[in-house]
Amino acid sequence: MRQSLRFPTVVLLVTGALLPSRLLSQQRQAIESFSEARIAIAMGKYAEATAYLERLPRTDSTWMDAQVELVRAFALISKYDDAERVARQAVAAPNGKEALTALGELMRTRGRLAAADSAFARAVAEHASDSLMASLNLALLAKARGDKAVPARGLDHFIDVYNSAAGSLTSREMMAVAIACRELGETNAELFKDALKAFDRAITLDPANIDARVALGELFLEKYNGAEAQRTLDEVLQINASHPGALVAAARRLVFDGQPGADSLLATALAVSPEFVPARLMMARGSMDLERYADAARDAERALKANPSDAGALATLAAARFVGGDQRAYADARARALALNAHDAGFFVTLAEAAGRVRRYAIAADFARQAIAADSANWKAHSVLGMNLLRLGKIADGRQSLEVAFKGDPFDVWVKNTLDLLDTFKNYDESTSEHAVFMIEKQESALLTIYLKDLAEKAYAKFQQRYQYAAPPPVRIEVYRSHADFSVRTVGLSGLGALGVSFGTTLAFDSPAAKDAGPFNWASTVWHELAHTFTLGSTDHRIPRWLSEGLSVWEEHQARAGWGASVSPGFLEAYRAGKLVPISRMNDGFMRPTYPEQIGYSYYQGSLVCDLIVKDWGEKAITGLLAEYRGGRTTDEAFQKVTGMDMKAFDRRFDAYMKERFGPVLEALALPGPEYPAGMGAAQFLARADSFPASYRAQVMAATPLVRARMHDEAVRVLERAHALFPAFGGDDSPASNLAVLYRAKGDTAKEIAMLKVLTLSDESNYAANMHLASLLIVRGDTAGALEASERALFINPFAPELHVVLARLYEARGDQAMRVREREALVALDPVDKSEALYELAVAYRAAGDLVKAKRAVLRALEDAPNFERAQDLLLAIVDGRKP
């Protein structure tokens, strides 16, 4: 296992030190001095502080320092004209050189790079007191232009400055050293630690240096240390809840850690500083994730209005235009970006990341290669290339790129985790079918390939026929016994809340043995992800996320009764409460859920959209939509063309469809029923249930008290009413599940079987119900029904030997020798303690199926371990003597 550099967590001496309490307490009073105004700015009291500083007379000894603070404060809240007015007045005043760096920074913020360069150069030439910061800015400007020699020399100088004069540097000068070290860290990772040290000292020297604190938080974030980033930024926001930079960095940290809330932080940042470019760009990236490319472009354009030379804004605009399919606008943005810096690797990295986020992995890899061509030392580019190559199934090439990335940036936990995972691939078997290659951990590959090959080929044939598209073989299917490994394979980190992922022709899944995944239907998961392969591929990866998910769930429903998400009281209550997103904004339900269940509801809602389309416009409308997406049409355009409706009209149609489809259940759920004062007894619950027979709630509320009171007949009565009101619901604690228990207690097997069928056909992961149902049906002689239930159970847990024994016997009873062989092969693959017995039974099955060669081979294997196994000996003799079974 490779050693990563763990970015230090606690080396800071005073990062936690807040502003002096004396000054903080003064903020309740009027500002009376420059230093108090400075503290007020640090605390986000921008209006009060700038008002005071503007009133300060020129004769005041702090006037020039005040102007510099004023420029920076105005710039912080997007009052650029005011900032420039103040800056120019200050520069024109006696000792105006002290304002040149602030002016230069403002010019850079406004995208006037030549003017910025000139101001910084003057500050250096005229030996302004902050000329060190001016020197740094000159180097950064040169770097932004793609001039490699100048910044390297300029930045190296800061290490000498630190080593020779660290004790005499001001806080801002120390921050300049820190920034220089951070930049140099791109080619020497150890220097990131020096940057950390310098930021720490900058804050020690001036606890009010909020910029240094924010930059430190950003550094932690860039080096993948979310916990320290959060701690640092939380401290900043405690001091100043209105600092735009801190708010954006905190929003990035939330996204980094997969936590909600980034949107509100960005909104706050933009409320304080409406033209703040980093906030606008993050908004744009969020819109791109939601596949709202026009919105993304709008934010990028607005950022460019504030700063026409911002490389990040140009790259984001280009990305929004590219993934949005506007090639002309993309070319324009690209030309503008490359005119600023023809070797801007960051531009291509932004494009690559944007393409990857919308599942266009081959294009992402191409952009990453262009980034590397522009700057081979851009480790992020190598990392993005590697990750996307892995998604494309190019494992060796991907690994090579990740090794380069990790060598350059040993802090990157995504890359480290992924490389560590790749090291374990030697523990996997690879096998193939006609259209797929399977990578499965050795200890379960023999078993899972028996089922996976068949399932994958059936899915391939079905989807090829439905979508009139042949996914380029082989489709790579990786199965992970560890959910954490699956998660790393998918997003580079553990903790992903999914069971499977499709990158197109590369799929990754949790094995049904993945302990931390919980029970799930692995077969429907495979079916679901393979459907993505076809809907992504047939649209050149342009299908919106929500529709691809909706179609995959819809395909699950088409494949087998009971597969896929199903309707629940929670889903219908969410609909009644207006908590389902309209179809026109369905990506929000997946990418920006506003309550925990929303993602799950969105999957089901997506499938209902597909049901509606097929119902109203026929199945061809599905392929019609996909064709429109492939042609580069937006969702609005595609739906208009295929359904004749715009999205608002479609939203209305969907609403009507919900009422058509679930009308009676919605009514039953809508009925409020009686009130339930505390301390009610079972009889009172029953009376209320009987008084409100059409209220679903009244019935289910009564069931538990009645069971507790051992009033089972009455409990059955209310539950039967509830089930009749919502017959499709068979999830946990459904009327059907409770009725099954009560019927069992009463010995009413027929009704118990009926309820178990409801459960097993509405909850694809209910293993226990399927096994119990199978056992009841076997007793009743219903071989076909028992087989169906057992097969469903198999798709949840294929590792139970007893299940395979049951299946083998059922198939034997039905005379289906091929399936009997399949089950006997599965038992051998499970490597049971009594393997000789399993091999013997397999040999018997082969013989019954007429395959004497395999029968003899299996019985030889049985006898190899158990030479005196008499039944196997008899079978061997029967085979070699040519006796018929």
Added chain:
Amino acid sequence: MSDRGAGRRLLSSVFAALVAAACFTASAQAQTHVLIASGLGGEPRFSQRFRALGADLASALQRKYRIAAPNIGWFGEDSTFADSHYRGRSTRDALEKEIAAMRARAKAGEQIVVIFIGHGAGQEGESRVSLPGPDVTVGDVQRWMAGFTEQRVAVVNLTSGSGDFLPILAAPGRVVITATKTAFERNESRFAEFFVKAYTADVADVDKDGRVSLLEAFRYAARETKRVYDDATKLQTEHAQLDDNGTKQNTAEPTGRDGQGLLARRFFFEAPGAPGAPIAAGGDQGIAALYHERFALEGRIDSLRALKPKLTPALYDAELEIVLVSLARKSREIRKAEGRP
């Protein structure tokens, strides 16, 4: 064809030794002397479980494996217990006296089996089994076993945290089984119940020879223990070990084909005359001859399996089929001679 010839030459070189081993197995069906010590439960549920395991095992050893009742000594937490094998409280003194008695009555070539059931504690040389009164330490057991120089010995410690017994007791010619890998695996152990089940139920005879070897019992119990944890989606907190050659290597999954398990594979509890036990000396000479021919064929299979890595799969299967068919026909002759179907 040249491969085939080469295979046969190689095969003959180990044939004699393996035939000898097979014959030894047959002749080694001597009396077995068993000491079962179930320790303190600490809680009623554990006391009950340990008592039940001891009772089941003692009963099966007499009933199923025909070990003479005087050769089975079961000691437990209670002073008295209504069971013919029960000898009283499992104090260290009582166990030591029983060991002395076993030493006095066991003849050369006979088998000594000591089984501990209960809770374990301590590490390395301080490892011990919790008993009424002073605990028995690994040092005590080492001292006790040192007296059995002419017998085949098996020490089976089924207690939690028993792992450190193995490296101290392991010795050539001695089978040592522990329920855990180290003394740190102190959680409640499930291995014991499956080990006992291997002897009380017809579940562990995987080579279908009608007998359960120590190796089969160990492998069955280890596999079922793992399954319990897998089914409950819990991390396994006990990992049983076996050493029967004193090397302390590869103790978790002994195969009995080479290295660990060779001795345990041939360690059976059956007394002469028990179902599944090879025919006793002095029986029907015709049947005895058939058995010896069968042993020879079994030896050929052993030697062939040893050569498997060096043979092509096709050649191996062809050779295997020839011997297995011969063995099957020989077994049929034996069954016919014995009047079995």
